[in-house]
Amino acid sequence: xxxxxxxxxxxxxxxxxxxxxxxxxxxxxxxxxxxxxxxxxxxxxxxxxxxxxxxxxxxxxxxxxxxxxxxxxxxxxxxxxxxxxxxxxxxxxxxxxxxxxxxxxxxxxxxxxxxxxxxxxxxxxxxxxxxxxxxxxxxxxxxxxxxxxxxxxxxxxxxxxxxxxxxxxxxxxxxxxxxxxxxxxxxxxxxxxxxxxxxxxxxxxxxxxxxxxxxxxxxxxxxxxxxxxxxxxxxxxxxxxxxxxxxxxxxxxxxxxxxxxxxxxxxxxxxxxxxxxxxxxxxxxxxxxxxxxxxxxxxxxxxxxxxxxxxxxxxxxxxxxxxxxx
Amino acid sequence: xxxxxxxxxxxxxxxxxxxxxxxxxxxxxxxxxxxxxxxxxxxxxxxxxxxxxxxxxxxxxxxxxxxxxxxxxxxxxxxxxxxxxxxxxxxxxxxxxxxxxxxxxxxxxxxxxxxxxxxxxxxxxxxxxxxxxxxxxxxxxxxxxxxxxxxxxxxxxxxxxxxxxxxxxxxxxxxxxxxxxxxxxxxxxxxxxxxxxxxxxxxxxxxxxxxxxxxxxxxxxxxxxxxxxxxxxxxxxxxxxxxxxxxxxxxxxxxxxxxxxxxxxxxxxxxxxxxxxxxxxxxxxxxxxxxxxxxxxxxxxxxxxxxxxxxxxxxxxxxxxxxxxxxxxxxxxxxxxxxxxxxxxxxxxxxxxxxxxxxxxxxxxxxxxxxxxxxxxxxxxxxxxxxxxxxxxxxxxxxxxxxxxxxxxxxxxxxxxxxxxxxxxxxxxxxxxxxxxxxxxxxxxxxxxxxxxxxxxxxxxxxxxxxxxxxxxxxxxxxxxxxxxxxxxxxxxxxxxxxxxxxxxxxx
Numbered sequence: 001x002x003x004x005x006x007x008x009x010x011x012x013x014x015x016x017x018x019x020x021x022x023x024x025x026x027x028x029x030x031x032x033x034x035x036x037x038x039x040x041x042x043x044x045x046x047x048x049x050x051x052x053x054x055x056x057x058x059x060x061x062x063x064x065x066x067x068x069x070x071x072x073x074x075x076x077x078x079x080x081x082x083x084x085x086x087x088x089x090x091x092x093x094x095x096x097x098x099x100x101x102x103x104x105x106x107x108x109x110x111x112x113x114x115x116x117x118x119x120x121x122x123x124x125x126x127x128x129x130x131x132x133x134x135x136x137x138x139x140x141x142x143x144x145x146x147x148x149x150x151x152x153x154x155x156x157x158x159x160x161x162x163x164x165x166x167x168x169x170x171x172x173x174x175x176x177x178x179x180x181x182x183x184x185x186x187x188x189x190x191x192x193x194x195x196x197x198x199x200x201x202x203x204x205x206x207x208x209x210x211x212x213x214x215x216x217x218x219x220x221x222x223x224x225x226x227x228x229x230x231x232x233x234x235x236x237x238x239x240x241x242x243x244x245x246x247x248x249x250x251x252x253x254x255x256x257x258x259x260x261x262x263x264x265x266x267x268x269x270x271x272x273x274x275x276x277x278x279x280x281x282x283x284x285x286x287x288x289x290x291x292x293x294x295x296x297x298x299x300x301x302x303x304x305x306x307x308x309x310x311x312x313x314x315x316x317x318x319x320x321x322x323x324x325x326x
Numbered sequence: 327x328x329x330x331x332x333x334x335x336x337x338x339x340x341x342x343x344x345x346x347x348x349x350x351x352x353x354x355x356x357x358x359x360x361x362x363x364x365x366x367x368x369x370x371x372x373x374x375x376x377x378x379x380x381x382x383x384x385x386x387x388x389x390x391x392x393x394x395x396x397x398x399x400x401x402x403x404x405x406x407x408x409x410x411x412x413x414x415x416x417x418x419x420x421x422x423x424x425x426x427x428x429x430x431x432x433x434x435x436x437x438x439x440x441x442x443x444x445x446x447x448x449x450x451x452x453x454x455x456x457x458x459x460x461x462x463x464x465x466x467x468x469x470x471x472x473x474x475x476x477x478x479x480x481x482x483x484x485x486x487x488x489x490x491x492x493x494x495x496x497x498x499x500x501x502x503x504x505x506x507x508x509x510x511x512x513x514x515x516x517x518x519x520x521x522x523x524x525x526x527x528x529x530x531x532x533x534x535x536x537x538x539x540x541x542x543x544x545x546x547x548x549x550x551x552x553x554x555x556x557x558x559x560x561x562x563x564x565x566x567x568x569x570x571x572x573x574x575x576x577x578x579x580x581x582x583x584x585x586x587x588x589x590x591x592x593x594x595x596x597x598x599x600x601x602x603x604x605x606x607x608x609x610x611x612x613x614x615x616x617x618x619x620x621x622x623x624x625x626x627x628x629x630x631x632x633x634x635x636x637x638x639x640x641x642x643x644x645x646x647x648x649x650x651x652x653x654x655x656x657x658x659x660x661x662x663x664x665x666x667x668x669x670x671x672x673x674x675x676x677x678x679x680x681x682x683x684x685x686x687x688x689x690x691x692x693x694x695x696x697x698x699x700x701x702x703x704x705x706x707x708x709x710x711x712x713x714x715x716x717x718x719x720x721x722x723x724x725x726x727x728x729x730x731x732x733x734x735x736x737x738x739x740x741x742x743x744x745x746x747x748x749x750x751x752x753x754x755x756x757x758x759x760x761x762x763x764x765x766x767x768x769x770x771x772x773x774x775x776x777x778x779x780x781x782x783x784x785x786x787x788x789x790x791x792x793x794x795x796x797x798x799x800x801x802x803x804x805x806x807x808x809x810x811x812x813x814x815x816x817x818x819x820x821x822x823x824x825x826x827x828x829x830x831x832x833x834x
Contacts, residue, residue: 193703195696200688205678211634212669213690213743214661214675272680 003011014265014281014316017310021285025292033295040164040173046280046287047162047176048073049254053261053279054187055231055255060262062224063204063271064120068134069232072112073251074089075142076105076236080158081151081246084262093156097130102158102299105240106233112138113229135255142248146303176238180280183231187276200224204271260307261286264314285310337396338363338525339494344393346379351732353379355549357393361494364523366516368557371546372569372766372789375654377529379547384527385417386410391710395432397493408437416487417496424471424479430457431467434486447533456485460515466830476621477508484515495519496527501535502620502788513539525814527823531788533562534823547571577767578795581774586610588645589782590751590759595640595652597623597630608751608782613773614811615797616786618826624786624805627668628753632660632667644751661690668740670756670786676740677728682709684724687739691747713742718768734765741772742743752776755786770796790819804829 026034052069059066083104087097112134119130160166161176171178191197199220202210210217239250246296263269264285265278286307293303341359345352354376361367370483371377382388384395388698389640395402397413404410424433425715431453438449452469455587457465460481471479486572487495496515501509516526516539528540537557545553545568553568570577590608597604599624601658608614616624628639633655640652647663660667669676673705677686687710695706710724717738721731728736744752754773758766773796777783793800794814801811809825821832 152600193701194699195692195701196699196703198689198692199686201681201685202678205681206675208675209678209686209689211657212667214656215689216656270565270676 005066006299014278014314017264017314018281018285018288021288022290024065025288025295029295033292037164038291038295040177042287042291044162044164044174045179045291046283047174047180048235048242048251049257049261049286050180050280050283051183051238051264052232052235052254052258053283054095054183054276055228055235056258056262057187057265057274057276057279058191058200058228060259060267060269061204061271061274062200063207064221064224065131065256065259065269066116066127066225066228067131068112068116068138069134070251070254070256071142072229072232073236073239073254075112075138075145076109076233077240077243077250078106078142078146078151078238078248080237081104081153082145084153084156084158085151085273088154093154095157098156098158102237105236106230109229109233109236110226111229113226113232114222116229117225121221128136141250143317146246146248148248151232153245154264158237158241159244162238169261173292176241177273179234179238182309183234184276184280187231191276195221196220196223201272204273206272257286260311263311266314266318268318282314292310337361338398339402339408340396341380341384342394342396344380344383344395345391346383346388347391349730349732353549354383354390354393356551357546357549358551358554358595359544359569360554361525361527362542363493363525364520365541366520366526366528366539368540369527369529369538369546370531370533370543370565370569375546375569376549377546378498379549381417381527381529384410385415385496387417388398402638403720409672411492412489413438414491414493415496416492417488417498418480418483418487418500419498424482426472427470428486429468429470430465430482433471433482434467434489436486437663438761452489453485456488458516459488460485475508476503477505480504480512481515484519492524494525494527495497496529498529499531499620500513500528501530501532502576503626508593509535530743533565535767536565545569568790577770578792579767579774581771581773581778583611583613583774583778583798585612586780587712590645591641591643592631593641593643595627595630595642596638597626597640597806598636599623599626601638602806602808604808606801606808606811608784610750610780610782611777612799613777613783613785613797615793615800616784616803616808617788617790617793617800617822618803620788622803622826624803625755626806627803627808628667628755628784628786631655632665632753633657634667647690661747661749664749665751666690666744666747667753668744668757670757670759672733672736672740672760677736681728682725683721683728683731683739685720686728687713687724687746709746713746714739717742717745717772734761737761737765737769741769745776750768750780750781752783753786754783756788757785758787758789758792790822794819802826 032038054075056066056069075233080101083101084098087093116130116134119125120127161174163174167176185244191200199210199215202215203217204219207217240246243250262274262279264282267274267279289306290303337360339361341357344354344357346354357376357380369377379388383390386407386409402413404413423523434453434456435449453467458462462481465478471482499514504512511642517527528536530536540557541555544551544557545565547569552571587610588607589610593605595604604627618624626635629635630652634657637652642650642652642655644663651664657746673679684707688706695702695709707724714721714724719735719738728739731739773783774783785793785797797814799811800814800817802809802822804826807829809831824832
């Protein structure tokens with residue numbers, strides 16, 4: 001009983017943090033902060049980091065890290081835009097070409113993820129180094145494809161994914177928010193209720209134990225990075241939707257926001273711990289902070305300092321919790 | 327006061343009523359230890375008796391819960407290993423604690439540099455003196471220690487103790503990974519330390535070594551001092567009786583079991599690091615013990631067959647399964663071929679410590695609860711709870727973290743994982759390492775019961791009495807080479823030690 005109580009607490013720790021910052025800004029900010037319109041804004045602003053954080057959660061639970069996510073997102077936006085332009089006949093775009101472009105972006109990211117996974121598992125190079133390399137490579141390839149400029153595209157339905165007031169109106173939230181929700185459910189089920197998910201935890205908690213228990217660790221590591229890149233691909237489509245152009249310089253440094261979201265949500269960089277719920281809450285906490293600070297007219301550096309403090313604070317609270325348990 | 331100083335003159339080191347707990351586990355209850363100046367004092371006891379904990383307390387690595395320590399009649403209360411070292415207590419651990427990339431000299435002076443800053447020349451002289459005194463003039467002080475043999479590395483540690491003017495040197499299983507020649511050299515060094523008036527606390531499982539180099543003994547059992555005295559006044563069986571605390575029959579139950587047909591045949595397996603050929607067969611219902619010194623390649627043999635370590639060549643034939651080439655084996659395949667292995671290293675390899683008991687227990691056979699990759703968590707927990715009950719794991723909740731259990735109970739979960747997977751051939755690597763006597767007895771009983779059910783079992787152990795107590799057949803390893811496998815009654819302790827230290831079978 002006591003243990004389940006603690007489990008609930010560790011699940012709700014980040015949630016209490018979210019409520020705290022929300023209530024804090026509700027008091028400090030003008031009433032516009034709690035308006036429906038602003039809440040829609042906050043949710044939409046956390047879509048990109050949130051979706052990418054789901055993939056990162058998998059990786060971090062498995063004891064890895066991926067520094068190339070920001071570059072992959074930029075690459076994704078460029079791929080979307082380039083494929084869209086290939087199908088541009090001057091007439092209305094229709095449904096199929098944009099869908100194809102979106103799938104191409106996901107595929108581009110998945111290729112990055114697959115290569116990362118193969119290098120980590122096949123040659124035993126630490127994820128930090130492999131993904132540091134991929135961060136440069138993906139960014140370079142994005143610039144190469146885009147010829148070092150933004151790629152403008154004809155209007156199409158992908159650009160509507162991040163709208164605050166979507167059509168049809170009964171959707172209420174933009175399609176991006178709903179897609180995030182679906183992916184959240186998908187990742188939660190994967191981590192909690194599948195053999196794959198259990199193996200991710202086992203590999204992250206103790207790779208040697210995983211091997212001893214007959215888990216093909218190398219195979220699963222490749223699978224983890226590839227599948228995670230699927231989420232990065234979806235995030236890149238959302239980024240394109242936001243920008244409405246392909247931008248090889250987009251999402252610079254976003255990988256750190258994404259990692260921060262996972263860590264604030266209880267993910268442990270030494271592996272074996274983390275949850276999709278925690279990560280999306282982490283993303284929301286940062287979105288609330290940014291939004292609130294903007295509304296208060298605080299300069300950018302204040303936001304950065306606060307977010308920095310929260311990252312370290314979240315991990316500190318987590319450590320203290322562990323110490324009490326031990 | 328007069329009496330106090332008289333006692334102080336007699337005893338260099340006194341430990342009184344030491345106690346120390348780790349969570350629910352009482353590692354030390356009531357330990358007393360007295361060491362004279364210039365004597366070699368044997369500290370013996372089974373694994374888990376509290377020897378290592380006591381030495382960690384003495385060296386300052388752990389703080390005792392209660393009890394007093396006196397060094398030279400003065401109260402001694404180290405708050406860190408550095409303080410212990412400064413007071414004159416030098417610890418030489420079983421796993422050597424050298425910085426592998428630093429040189430001999432840098433290692434010897436590690437932690438002493440700052441105090442003598444500016445007098446580098448002086449220090450060099452000290453290092454040279456220490457090495458010369460140990461008879462190691464040829465050891466170049468600027469050589470990286472990872473290029474030295476284990477035996478030489480140990481001498482570097484001892485040199486480190488000399489440089490700090492240690493009064494008491496603690497050696498924890500110093501010969502466990504030494505060759506016979508290096509061990510003899512070490513005994514020579516110990517005698518010289520003694521002549522210099524330095525006391526040595528000598529911890530070892532090898533009782534014949536204890537009788538050869540030590541003057542007096544203290545026996546620990548379940549965290550208590552149970553006997554102390556002169557080694558000239560006690561016999562080996564007498565010492566063992568103190569260590570176990572009960573008759574051997576009680577600890578090792580005899581559950582009748584029949585040996586059946588051959589289920590595993592290993593042919594010309596060549597393992598790292600010795601590149602010697604190993605072949606053996608295992609029958610249904612057989613408990614085969616593999617003895618030998620640490621580092622003789624015992625674990626490597628079973629780990630290679632299980633696919634955890636690289637192999638040069640070899641065939642593995644398992645009854646009812648296609649023949650396997652050892653080079654291509656991996657644990658996944660081995661598990662599918664009805665092999666399973668209990669790791670000797672519970673914390674580093676055996677268990678995922680931040681996951682739950684249930685997760686650890688079911689990990690090797692998760693597919694029992696999966697349908698199309700989806701897990702049925704309720705059935706999994708029920709399955710885990712069932713095994714926990716059968717092996718009497720002291721926890722009700724399968725979702726509790728495995729780290730909340732004591733060593734003995736963690737080991738039961740490891741064994742439960744093997745039983746849950748239900749392989750017919752079990753490799754048990756040091757199945758009772760670091761667990762209390764009570765849990766040991768339960769595990770011995772369990773191993774015998776499993777053999778009675780027709781499982782074929784290989785037990786690798788450094789602890790000879792347990793092999794003699796539970797095995798049907800026994801083989802001994804010496805530097806990668808496996809002796810003939812003979813029925814247990816055809817072996818004597820002397821024969822086993824003879825092969826383990828020389829690689830030559832004793833004349834019968």
